[in-house]
Every structure is written in C-alpha cells, then in structure tokens.
Amino acid sequence: MAIISQIQGTGLGLKRELIPQIQSLYGQEQLTNINFVEIAPENWISAGSKAAKQLDWFVERYPVVCHGLCLSLGGLSPLNVDFLQQVKAFLHQYQIPVYTEHLSYCTDGFKGEQGYLYDLLPIPFTEEAVHYVAQRIRQTQDILGQRIGVENASFYVAAPISKMSELEFINAVISEADCLLHLDINNIYVNSVNFGFNPHAFLRGIPGERIIYSHMAGHFQQTPNLLVDTHGENVIDPVWALLEDAYQLFGTFPTLLERDNNIPPLMELMYEINKIVDYQNKAERRVIASDQLAATG
Amino acid sequence: MTAELPAFQRYQLAFTARLRDPHKQPPLVGVPHERMAVYKEIVFNNLFESVSTCFPVAHKVLGKRKWLKLNQAFMREYSANSPLFRKIPEQFLQFLNNADPELQSMLPPYLNSLCHYEWIELFVASSPDTTKPKDVEPEGNLSNSKPVFNPTMQLLNYDYAVHKISPRNKPKQPESTQLLVFLNADDQVKFIQLNPVTYRLISLLQNESLNGKRALTLLAKELQHPQPESIIEFGLSILEDLRSQGVIIGTYD
Numbered sequence: 120m121a122i123i124s125q126i127q128g129t130g131l132g133l134k135r136e137l138i139p140q141i142q143s144l145y146g147q148e149q150l151t152n153i154n155f156v157e158i159a160p161e162n163w164i165s166a167g168s169k170a171a172k173q174l175d176w177f178v179e180r181y182p183v184v185c186h187g188l189c190l191s192l193g194g195l196s197p198l199n200v201d202f203l204q205q206v207k208a209f210l211h212q213y214q215i216p217v218y219t220e221h222l223s224y225c226t227d228g229f230k231g232e233q234g235y236l237y238d239l240l241p242i243p244f245t246e247e248a249v250h251y252v253a254q255r256i257r258q259t260q261d262i263l264g265q266r267i268g269v270e271n272a273s274f275y276v277a278a279p280i281s282k283m284s285e286l287e288f289i290n291a292v293i294s295e296a297d298c299l300l301h302l303d304i305n306n307i308y309v310n311s312v313n314f315g316f317n318p319h320a321f322l323r324g325i326p327g328e329r330i331i332y333s334h335m336a337g338h339f340q341q342t343p344n345l346l347v348d349t350h351g352e353n354v355i356d357p358v359w360a361l362l363e364d365a366y367q368l369f370g371t372f373p374t375l376l377e378r379d380n381n382i383p384p385l386m387e388l389m390y391e392i393n394k395i396v397d398y399q400n401k402a403e404r405r406v407i408a409s410d411q412l413a414a415t416g
Numbered sequence: 417m418t419a420e421l422p423a424f425q426r427y428q429l430a431f432t433a434r435l436r437d438p439h440k441q442p443p444l445v446g447v448p449h450e451r452m453a454v455y456k457e458i459v460f461n462n463l464f465e466s467v468s469t470c471f472p473v474a475h476k477v478l479g480k481r482k483w484l485k486l487n488q489a490f491m492r493e494y495s496a497n498s499p500l501f502r503k504i505p506e507q508f509l510q511f512l513n514n515a516d517p518e519l520q521s522m523l524p525p526y527l528n529s530l531c532h533y534e535w536i537e538l539f540v541a542s543s544p545d546t547t548k549p550k551d552v553e554p555e556g557n558l559s560n561s562k563p564v565f566n567p568t569m570q571l572l573n574y575d576y577a578v579h580k581i582s583p584r585n586k587p588k589q590p591e592s593t594q595l596l597v598f599l600n601a602d603d604q605v606k607f608i609q610l611n612p613v614t615y616r617l618i619s620l621l622q623n624e625s626l627n628g629k630r631a632l633t634l635l636a637k638e639l640q641h642p643q644p645e646s647i648i649e650f651g652l653s654i655l656e657d658l659r660s661q662g663v664i665i666g667t668y669d
Contacts, residue, residue: 161500167542169603189499195428202499227432232495236432237466237504238459243424251422275454279446280427347454 121155121182123216126332128154129395130184130375131388132350138173140385145180150385152392155182157375160206160218161189174213184217184332184375185210186301189235190259192269193224193242193252196233203262210263217331219268219301220259222252222292243278244288249295256296268301268331269293273309273338273348285310286324293326300326302333302372304365308358309338309346318361327369335362335395336377351380354391362395366402374399435459437492463491463504470505471534474527476583482522489519502542505535526576526587533578533595536570540597540605543568556667558628558655559648563621563664568599571618579609600662608663613639614654628655 131137133156144150156177163174177183187206190199210218223239242248260266271289283291293300302325311318337352354376362374374395378388421429433441438456443449464487468475475483494511496504512528552564577591594615596608610618613635620631632651636644658664 162502164500165542165544166502167544167603168599169541172603189501191499193428195425195432199499224428227429229432229436229495232497233499234432235496235499236435236459237462237496237501238455240428240431240455240459243427245422245424247422248424251424276431276447276451278424278427279444280423341454342450345450345454347458 121178121214121216125182126155126184126217126373128152128373128399129392130155130157130332130373131392132157132186132375132377132379133177133183134379134382136382137385137388142176144385149389152389152396153181155184155373155375157184157186157377159188160185160209161187164205164209178213178215183213183215185215185219186270187218187220188239189225189237190220191224191226191233191235192220192222192255192259193240193248194226194228194233195224196226196228198255198258199226199233200262203259207263216265217268218263218265219270219299219331221270221272222289223272223274239272239274241272241274241276241278242288244281244283244285246282249288249291253292253295256292256298260296260298266298268299269296270301270303270334271306271310271325273303273306273313273346275313275345275347277314285314286321290324290326293329298329299331300329302330302365303336304333304362304374305336305338305354305358305377306334306348308355308361309348312344312346315344318357319364322361322365322368327365330369330372332373332375333362333365334375334377335391349380350377353387354394359394359398363398363402366398367405370406371399371402431455435491460488460491463487466501466504467508470538471508471531473534473581474531477524477530477581477586478527486519486523489515502538505538509535524586526578526581526590529574529576530578530581533572533574536572536597537605537607540568540570540599541603543599551668552666553669554666556669558659558664558667559652560627560629561667561669562625562627563655563659564666564668565618565622566598566600566663566665569663570597571615571622572597573615579607596663598663606661608661617651617654618658628652 129152131153163170206218221239222242224242225236225238225240227234242252256267256269307318307321311321335354335358336350337354339347339349339352341347376388376392430444434444435456467487490508490511494507496507498507509531512531549564572595574593575590576587577593579595581587594610594612596610598606600606617631617635620626620634629648632648633644636647641647655664
C-alpha cells in the first residue's frame, strides 16, 4: 500500500514489454533508482487475471501512480462518470494514491455517445474553456474524493480562436479547479518548438508549488519546427537543460521517465533514470551549498 | 443546434469532424494543413493499429485496400463508447454487425464470423475471473452430479469454418462449425473444435440444471439412438476428457 508521500525520487512508466526484465532484475542494484512506477488505468482496468497478477506483483513492491489517457477533461460529451467510478474502485483496490490526467480531450459526443478518439486533442484556450475544464476537474475530484494532477499536454495545432496563451490557460484552470500540476518537461519543449516560444521563460510562469511529479520523455523531430510527442526516442539535451532549470527554480520533485514506443532494453532506460537522479542530486547539493553560504554570510 | 454551443466547442466539433471524415469535412480556417495532418495520422493510425492487431486474418483476407476503407468507415461512422483501448476491437465488431447494407454488400459474408472468432481470443484472455466458484468438487462424479464449466469458457457456433480461413482458403459456402474457447490455469487461451453432438451436450449442461447422465440420456433421445447406454458411456468419457483439459473444473452436488 502506497501513500502520496512515498511518491519520491525517480520512476518509470510501466510498459508490458518491460515487466519480465523488471521482475528478473528486481532487488538488484541496477534498478535502485526505480522508486515508483506509473500505469494508465485504461490499460489495466478489467484486463484479465494475468494482468491482475502482474499488477499485484508491482503493488507489493513499488508505490504505483495512475496517469490517465481517456478521461477527456476537455471533451464535448458529459464526463464519463461510470468510467470514473471504475477508476475510483481501481485506485482503491490497489491503494494507488495519485491520479493525473491531461489538459486535452478525446471525446466529441459523436451520435449522442461519448465518441472516443483515443488521442490527446488540443483544447482551444478561451475563458469559456477554462471554466468548462475546471468544472470537470472539480467534478472528477468530488467523485474521487481526492485532488488530481493535470498535465500540460503537447500539441501541434494552435486554435486560431484561442484568446490566451497556453501558460495563461494552464494557470487559470489549475487555480480555478484547485488541482495539482503534473509537469511534463518534454511537452514544454515540444510546444516551444512547435509554436516558437522560449521554454525557459514558460517554466518561470508555471505554478511550481503545485507540481505533484513530472515527466521526462523523448520525441520525434518531423521537421525542424515540428516535433511529435512519440515517447519513442531518448531524451535530448535541451530537455535535460529544462529539467535542470526546473529543479533550480522549484527545488527537486519526483520525476518519471516515459517510454511508450521503440522501447529499448531496460538498462538503457535506467541510464536515463540515473541521469535524472544526477540532476536531482546536483540541485540538492546546490541548495545545501547556498544554505551554508547563507548561514555563514 | 451547434450554434448554441460556446465557440471553443464549435471549434472542437469542426476539428473532430475533420479527423473523422477528412474527405467530406472542410479544413479548419487558419489551421496549417501539415499540422492538422499530424492529428489525422496519429488518430487514425492508433485506431487502425488496434483493429489490425486483433484481426490479422480478416486484414489479409480482405486485402490492404478494402481493409483500409473499412477502417476509414469505422472511424467516420462509429461512435466509440468505451475509454478502454482493449475494447476497440469489440467496438469494431459492433460496427460490422450494424453496418449499413451498402457496406455489407462489399464485404464477404463470412467476415463478421471471422472477426468474431479473431476477437474472442482477446476477450477470453481478459476474462475477469479464473478463480473457481465456491463449493465445486474438483473430483466429483460427472455422471451423478452437475458438471461445472470453467467460468471463462465460450461455446461458439459459427456458420463458417472460421478457424480454417486464410487468404488461400476463403470459404465458398457456409460450413457449420462449433468451437470452445477458454483460459486455462496458466492464463493461456485454448481452442477446441467440437462435433455437433458434443456441442449440444455442453449446451444442455450449461443451460439446464442436469447431471451428466441425465443430459446424456436426453441427448440420446434427441438423437433417437437405439442404444442410449453407449451414448452415455461415450459421453461420460468426453466429459472426463474435458475435465482433464480444464474445461470442466469439477461438479456441484
């Protein structure tokens, strides 16, 4: 059983392909820096007895967090309350303390049904959309009886009808919904290239005190000014630099590596997870050093 | 109706309409074509891959072009109602079963059966429960007591020999086919082909509260068999065999 304060250090997004490797290396030094794992409830709810046994194995050994894909916080159809109840029961059954979702939508209410499109589509940044999304986050939190984190999503199309920046939208939604921020470092970078802004300036505008944990990932460069958030490549240097900057700005926070496609052997992912730890240690040493300076100064 | 929606939702609707039907729905004003193309690609490919992974034989039998067109129609016309990715193939089946006559007429008559057969493996693999029901006597007498079937068992009756279909073996006519699918104790999906008599026996046992002997007596009557004892004896050996394979998990008193 995990509690929220156990979500610390560094984690790994749990893909089925990685399970045998993690199980066979469990307890060995190479995996020391997997402190928590993340799953998508959509992939594990009613997934059968084999999946249930695998999940039991992980829950006994690691704190687990849930990162949803299909709640459709900005969707056109009514919030899927039946599904949310399933999520709630699932979180309860496996004692999972954290649930986060994306600031995006994947339903359009087509033909009077939910109309799932199973992908993260961009919400236009308008005042009305802020209220709409914030209300649905509140409804979600009321049903679950806990705060959720919302992730800054990557996107490729800027809605011409948007009346505010992404940063203004994120801040307005989070403040109105009184929820937490699931900070995706790579998504900031992807959007900064796709829409031409300075990612470090963006970082300075986020509500850092609300970060519950963060994501690191790689992406695919389709053209020099179009990045696609595939989670299929290694993390690139500018994204590492953003993480370092974020730790310096807000102090360290739990950080998880996502790899969903083109999955390499586990040890290659451990290399990136260990690198996150290096950045966390470096940031903490810097804090200690500056505290000492302040004490002696 | 859409005029009553706030501007951001009208925009969202136009956006998804374009994703669902790029050939008929207009492009969005002020949105660069190559950026919209990213969404068209990822949304469609996502769906296409989920469907194609579940139905490899249907894909091959139909051929690339028709399969693509069928998936485009699924994207365009079907409103998916489950947030679980695993349920995409099941929703594709529903789409096929409710397809309009024009679409149906383009598809081979055995396609829906074939797709159902391909999907059932996924369905059985994600059965919620393989734990045994209470009060089951694993070694119970199959003749005097009521046999209990594996809770994951699916008893299937198809109009075509779905398990033999391949691009080189497309059925030319219907062929009644009975199959049994279940999840064994090692979480593996197992298929067993049944003859019509065994199929009938299992249906009787499943639907009526009968012990093995009474079900077999009934079956012998249905078959108007001159020597019911031989049917009973043979039938009990079949039930024992099903028990050894894990299809029957025991008996109720």
